[in-house]
Amino acid sequence: MNTADALPLAGRTAIVTGAASGMGAATARLLAARGARVALLARRAERLVDLADEIEKDGGVALAVPTDVTSTESVAAAAALIRDDFGPVDLVVNAAGTMLPNPIDDGRADEWTRMIDTNVTGVLRLTKEFTPDLLAAADAGRAADLVNISSIGAHVTFPNYAVYGATKAALTQLSANLRTEFGPRNVRVTNIEPGLTDTELGSHIDNAELSGQLDQMFDLIGPLTAEEIAEVVAFAVAQPRHVNLRQIIVLPTRQA
Numbered sequence: 249m250n251t252a253d254a255l256p257l258a259g260r261t262a263i264v265t266g267a268a269s270g271m272g273a274a275t276a277r278l279l280a281a282r283g284a285r286v287a288l289l290a291r292r293a294e295r296l297v298d299l300a301d302e303i304e305k306d307g308g309v310a311l312a313v314p315t316d317v318t319s320t321e322s323v324a325a326a327a328a329l330i331r332d333d334f335g336p337v338d339l340v341v342n343a344a345g346t347m348l349p350n351p352i353d354d355g356r357a358d359e360w361t362r363m364i365d366t367n368v369t370g371v372l373r374l375t376k377e378f379t380p381d382l383l384a385a386a387d388a389g390r391a392a393d394l395v396n397i398s399s400i401g402a403h404v405t406f407p408n409y410a411v412y413g414a415t416k417a418a419l420t421q422l423s424a425n426l427r428t429e430f431g432p433r434n435v436r437v438t439n440i441e442p443g444l445t446d447t448e449l450g451s452h453i454d455n456a457e458l459s460g461q462l463d464q465m466f467d468l469i470g471p472l473t474a475e476e477i478a479e480v481v482a483f484a485v486a487q488p489r490h491v492n493l494r495q496i497i498v499l500p501t502r503q504a
Contacts, residue, residue, distance in 0.1 A: 255283030256486040260391070261334050263287045265317055265374060266344030268295040270447030271397055274474035275341055278482045280308030284339065287330045289315040317344050317370030318362075327377045338385035339485055340378050341395045342371045349409045349458050360411045367415035371396060371422065386434035391489040393436045395481055396423045400443045400497060408458055416441075420495075427494060436492040438484045443499035446471040469502045 262279050266272030268290035280286045280303045288296045288310055296312035303310035311333050315326040330337065346366045348359040375394060385392040401409060402416040423439035430437055444465055477498060484493040 257339075257482070258283030260284040260339050260485075261287075261337050262339035262341065263289060263330065263337050263374070263378065264341045264343055265289045265315070265370070266342075266397075267299060268292040270343075271442070271445070271474045271477045272341070272343035273299055274478035275343055275481050276310065277303060277308075278475070278478040279339070279341075279485075280310055281306065282482055282486070285309040285311075285334050287311045287313050287326075287334060287337070289313050289317070289326055290344065291316050317373060318365040320373055323373045323377050331381075336384055337378050337381040338390055339393045339395075340374060340382065341397070341481060342374055343397045344370055345397065345399075347409075347412045349406075349412055350455055351408050352410055363411055363415050367412075368418045368422070371419060375426070382430070382435045383433055391436070391485070392434065393438065393485045394426065394430065395438045395440065395485065396420075397477070397481075398423070398439050398441045400441050400499060400503075402441055408455075423495075427492075431492065434489065436485075436489070436494075438481075438493055439495050440477065440480055440484075441495075441497045442472060442477050443497075443503045444469050444471045445474065445477060447474055469500050472498065472500055 257279055262284040264272050264276040264286060267276045267288035276286045276288050288299055290296055291314065293314040296314060300310040300312040313326045313329055316322040344366060346363055348363055350356050350359060382392040382394060396419055398419045399416040401413040402420040405413060420439055423437050427437040480496055480498055487493060
């Protein structure tokens with residue numbers, strides 16, 4: 249096996265949001281293992297430092313950058329730090345997200361705001377901040393990727409998940425529209441929609457009945473792992489730069 253096969257992402261500089269756990273952490277590990285320098289973005293600084301140490305011990309290069317994607321100022325500060333340490337970015341993975349299901353008539357406006365600001369506006373903040381980097385990489389003839397982690401909830405309805413599903417539908421539609429703007433300028437946009445996946449999202453549910461229903465789905469269907477979603481991300485961004493895997497739905501075999 250030659251170096252290009254072993255390290256298909258060598259020379260690339262990646263940002264992964266939501267890197268403190270779940271799909272974000274798994275994706276950051278795998279991108280680093282395949283040669284990319286990876287900036288780790290999330291709110292939980294201690295977890296980011298631990299993950300960066302783990303990646304470095306395994307021979308990779310990582311930078312812990314505590315960031316709140318719901319804050320424009322925090323995202324701008326993170327971008328400045330990343331450029332100072334790593335230089336321009338050519339791969340952005342928006343994996344930060346939150347899932348807070350409850351009946352609409354509960355009126356949980358705090359949860360609605362949190363999901364919209366993280367799952368949709370947070371993606372917009374990151375995309376806006378790093379668009380110049382992605383365009384510059386593409387103009388220089390290099391691969392440039394924007395990867396958004398949406399959800400099968402963008403298409404499949406689940407009772408009491410209305411706002412979460414709406415945010416993911418918005419993200420899927422945002423990805424499609426961004427592709428019309430970025431594709432002609434040689435920046436790839438990939439939208440990934442996982443089905444039932446074992447991450448921390450379920451632990452954030454404060455409704456015992458809904459939490460129990462999710463546990464039953466895990467038992468009945470058997471979830472994907474965060475590492476399996478990371479493999480999909482890494483595969484998509486390692487394609488030749490003229491190949492865009494634009495929309496990928498990944499489900500457990502038993503999930504219809």
